[in-house]
Amino acid sequence: MPFFFKGRHKTEKKQESLMSGHKSPETNHVTGSVRDSLAENLDVLKEITGNSADIVIRRLKTGADSQIETAVVYIAGITNEKAIHDFLLESIMNAQELMKKESGGEVLEAIAEDAVALGGVNQEKRLDKIVDSLMAGGTVILADGTESAVVTSTKGGEKRSIKEPENQQAFRGSREGFIEALDTNIALIRKIIKNPNLWVEKVNMGSVTKTDVAIMYINGICNKKTVKEVKKRLAGIEIDSILESGYIEQFIEDVTFTTFPTVYHTERPDMVAGNLLEGRIAILVDGTPFVLLVPAVFIQFFQSVEDYYSRFDIATFIRFLRVLIFFISLIAPAIYVGATTFHQEMIPTQLLIVIAAQREIVPFPAVMEALIMEISFEILREAGIRLPKAIGSAVSIVGAIVIGQAAVQAGIVSPAMVIIVAITAISSFATPSFAMAISARLIRFLFILAAATTGFFGIILGLIIMFVHLSSIRSFGVPYMTPFAPFISRNWGDSVVRLPWWTHEKRPELLGNDNKLRQGKHQKPHPPVSSEMKTNQEEGDQNET
Structure with missing residues (x-):
């Protein structure tokens, strides 16, 4: 028994030492800068990735008399290989100005400035940044004789098509639902809210998974203190993996020991847009169709999106x-x-x-x-x-x-x-x-x-x-019990009852910022009052006379 506890104590101490920096031991040696030898750089990338079979390396010869060796490195499956072939490889091979360059540095500069017909092109010298971009679906261009690399944004790969959400179906409204691609989900919300005040901030979470997480809110409507609190709680999360938005939900909720949810999640873009317009903040996680909405109140979980589309x-x-x-x-x-x-x-x-x-x-x-x-x-x-x-x-x-x-x-x-x-x-x-x-x-x-x-x-x-x-x-x-406790009479129009839209002049209390008005005054419809019913027959008789 003493030997068992001794071995267990050593194992726990070893795990604590590994997690003290909140980084996995496999990623600790990804340091340093790019070397001036193309062969050495490729060997380092192969060593870091374990010479994985999905790492694709395309070697090219560019520069004066085709003497400068160049390599294009990307990961198959998570990149847009068609874009790499059409706008990257062919552009490099057909660029006439590259044939005049006599050094690797000049070749990379020409590639970054003129040859590559892709967005998000930049030069990078740090090896860890290059590896992170490669793992995120980017393409790395290396040249012999220079201590830098060109990184391009070619993220892509197979993804699920946009379909109606299965868990939150509605008889009226949009039939579009979120998918597992973060950029697509952001675009679905931007299609609804076409406003420059819709701000998106991205962070990278998980020391191993490097998961992209986006914070979305409408500047001028949301509460700035709530935005700061969301950023603070997300920044305080130190974990090796974020596989779903449920990971983040359990880290940022106010009360842990309760069965009631304090963070709302949905897979409908119109639901997210409606809550953003009320002053809430959306948290989108790459790899899941479920978007988190904060703050959440009790009555919100009994509301559905078609409530606002019906009488x-x-x-x-x-x-x-x-x-x-x-x-x-x-x-x-x-x-x-x-x-x-x-x-x-x-x-x-x-x-x-x-x-x-x-x-x-x-x-x-x-x-x-x-x-x-x-x-x-x-x-x-x-x-x-x-x-x-x-x-x-x-x-x-x-x-x-x-x-x-x-x-x-x-x-x-x-x-x-x-x-x-x-x-x-x-x-x-x-x-x-x-x-x-x-x-x-x-x-x-x-x-x-x-x-x-x-x-x-x-x-x-x-x-x-x-x-x-x-x-x-x-x-x-x-x-959580707003507008019942504390009692806010103005918010009762969108709680258990749902009053007509023309009564909702202001946004809910405790959620919005300075801009509380969301519609003009006197929006109640006033149709013309007539004691007679006009028909097409009467209009025809009048025309004949």
Whole structure:
């Protein structure tokens, strides 16, 4: 045992020493400058990349009498190889001014200034910068006899086409969704907001993955303090890999120990554009279609993009329905357990007789019934997600029917409990945000246990604790329960209710900056009032006379 702990202590100390600089040991030796020998530079690049098979090296001869050796280096698959061939290689080979140069430095200068028909061309001497550009999809041009290199922007490769988002579908609005390419996602937002005040700042995160992360906001609308706070939190992240926006979400959220999401994520460009216009900040991560939006408030997770495209009365009804559905998915099984266990007098007599007759053969108490059925439905739900789409939905539906029917016939659960759990499961799918829906699924078990111990008193106490907890949460300094706590009457027009667009003269409080107006005054429509109905027939009669 002492030897085991000794070896473990050495391993932990070694890992701490490696992570102290927050860099992987493989990248620590990428230092120094470019050498004046082309062969040595290529050998260094091969050594750094492990002589990987996807590293492509094209050797060319340029300069006077074709005596200067030149090499074009790029990585296959992450670069636009057609652009490299058409605008880089052919330009170098066909450039007449290169044939007059007598040194490698002059050749690279001519390539950077005149020969290359690509954007983002610059000369670089530091080896680590060259390697980073190469790994990011750039192309490096090296020449013999010079201690510098030309780096061009040729990022490309295969990417998924733009399609309708699968997780946030809407019956009205745009059918475009984000993809895994960062530049494409930024372009989708710029297509909607054609304004120079839409600012984008890029940072590189992850000492190993070197993931590109973009911060997007509208200058003059967003709160500058919130922008600084977002930059500060992102700068404080020191990790070797950023594989998805969920990594960043867990590092920048205000409250860690809560099931409720404090950062909103979406894969719809129009949703991001609408939130940017309200004063929020978007965080885009390369390699994922999910964009983070901060700050986030509780009621935001019950809103959908088509609420703003529909009439206000329809949108208000649907929002009320979503909130009701959320509470049904949260406490419906708990209410059944509490009513059948402690408060039978609150159930109508005829219904109580039916429930009692159903439960006569059930050997378990109501709380055990609820837990068994809830866990069974969670298993089916997870299995349906992990299985292929062609059979996932079929397994979920058939499995739920077969298990529910078999459990009732076996006398394990009552038919009423199956109905309650089925309604609860369906209700959890109606919440627009998956993060909020899964929070309700977790808290539901706590409410079931609370109802099993003290009945409705436990449910009411649980709701009070939940709302106190929600009122204490902040998202980048903004109260999570805005506009309910603190109470802001002006923001109620876009909360549970959605008033007509002509009433939204100002942006939400606590989010916008000095520019709070988003539309002119007196925008209410005033059609001409007429007591007579004009028809085409009347107009024709008037024309005849």
